[in-house]
Amino acid sequence: MNVSDSRLMTLNIGPQHPSTHGVLRLIVELDAEKVVTCRPDIGYLHRGIGKIAESLTYEQFLPYTDRLDYLACFINNHGWAMAAEKLFGIEPPRRAEYLRVLLSELARIESHLIWLGTHLLDLGAITPLFYCFREKELIRDLFEEICGARMTHAFCRIGGVRDDVTPTFLPKVREFAALFPKALREYESLITDNPIFRARTRGVGVISAERAIDYGLSGPSLRGSGVAWDLRKAEPYAAYADLDFEIAVGQRGDVYDRYLVRMEEMRQSLRLIIQVAENLPAGPVLADAPQFLRPSKAEFHRNMQAMIRYFHITIHGACPPAGEVYTAVEGTKGEVGFYVVSDGGPKPIRVQLRGPSFVNLAALEEMAKGQYLADLVAIIGSIDIVLGEVDR
């Protein structure tokens, strides 16, 4: 940073700023309108969630994962539940795996809708925000239907999901699936060929595939550069191996391609949702693992051993065998990783939450160098960060 170069102006953006998608602070050095350096200053939402995990049992920590990527809460729950299941050696039942896919994809659509609305809002188009939130409300209603909460549901459980879905849930999902394609077409008719949008996003914020991989980018930020990498295909988990869908891949690695990737991802998510709604297997939604999971209330009332087990697990917490896991799921921003280390006690001794937004944000400077200040705003939107995941 050449402080003596009087041609450069240092501009502080944030942490309170309409275009920073949360409490992000950028220290930008400008040469007239062009960005010379752009240093993110983060940590304004650092809550120590990884450290909190060391003081709670695996089950108790689950609601905290909602607060990581709070735009797609279920996906974080799912990642944590999978990590814990691997540590404990529990396998969720098929119905739960399918439901997890359904809810994860609903969460993905929800997250992409808010991305679309706020990204366009930053670029000066206010209308898409209201249209996107119209559909987003429908998804919130679906989540509210099954668990009573609109967001931060903590609906996933270690061993499955908390409860089976209500009888009216699947018909409502089908209703949503029937009307959502029309909504998508509506957004695309407003945005995709819009000359102002194209002028502001094509060729802006380009990152090559090689640099993207080097930065550890994942999710649409990586796929926009032409790298066909998606954990749902590379390391299929839950029920993804049984379902048909495609990975959306861009070409140029600019803001516009990342937009196209996410729009296509919403279509593919819808495709997955419809498949799950049609082929949901019957059965329990929570694994039967009496060593680690509490017995059901029915068993608790019927069976003395189950009651003892229930109390023991509640008071002491379930203890997995010592070891470690790194589990990753394909979140809406990229690879959501959970590195969990157990020493055989009821609480983990270390939890590293790998937030894709944190890793992706590091590439901002490279994408923005030499571009205009107005482009910077477009680029931040196209990386799609959520500060809960950046700062944890």
Add this chain to the structure above:
Amino acid sequence: MIHAQRDIGTLLVSDLAERLPGAVRQLSHSRGECYLHVEPSRLLEIARFLKGEQPWQFAFLANLSPVDWLSRTPRFEVVYHLRSLVFNYRIGLKVDVPDQSLSLPSLTGVWRAADWLEREAYDLFGVRFPGHPDLRRIMMSDDWEGHPYRRDYPLAGRAAE
């Protein structure tokens, strides 16, 4: 040819034993995943090897995580998770952090992703990474004292804060 994930550990160990002898102390497994235990002084060599060698191409650093073992000697270890996107391989590296220096060579020259991950490790654990272009705190404010994720740092903070 693309190997099965379960064979990666042993294949890597034998390849490294030939090309970089003495760099890997041992191979361990946990829940089906392989971890190479690496000599701290050989970390940079191994990192370059794993990234650059054609049959491996671990070009993606997925995660970098310090672990505070508190009562163990050495106290800290850093665990790296790598991916080869080309072949869809995964491998973990475990490196003990020497107690005297409390530092490991920076891998920012190998994977740019290490930049912020190492800064976070420094901020929250106090592990230093000589060779890092800009090693300063990333989460806590610059004048913060202490490294919050160390297990002897109280969760609710010190009374002074």
Add this chain to the structure above:
Amino acid sequence: MGLIDGRFEKNLATDAVDTVLNLGRAYSLWPVAYGLACCAIEMIHTMTARWDLARFGAEVFRPSPRQADVMIVAGTVTHKMAPILRRLYDQMPEPKFVIAMGGCATAGGPFRTYSVVQGVDTIVPVDIYVEGCPPRPENLIRAFVLLQERVKTMTIAKLPRSTEPPIRIEA
């Protein structure tokens, strides 16, 4: 008095200056755009078409605190963020109000950690606490409506917070 007595009752309303000012203030409370964490998402939902906070006068979320009347602290406040929160509050012109939205703004929420301020009322005076994690949009709207009631009790001489305790809205 005799000139207008009995002639313009249908067209003229008279009232105290305070009442008229308060009416204007209460029904045009513009929030400053200050979403910090998860609660911000519910705040955005409250602003969009279904819940539509604009019906209650919160027509626009002002990016600049100098143009805002109410600060809705939506999310967790960290020690790093605290000075900025105070600075923004100080930049707001009087009369100004604060709604602490959500568990984190109220009392630190589930995050009793080294980096989190245990309640925004340690930094700024709060008029309404809205509980919930996050609170539903209906709760935020209720907070707004109660704030409007409060604003209407203002006089030129005093702000409601100097005489009345803050209101707590349960989840």
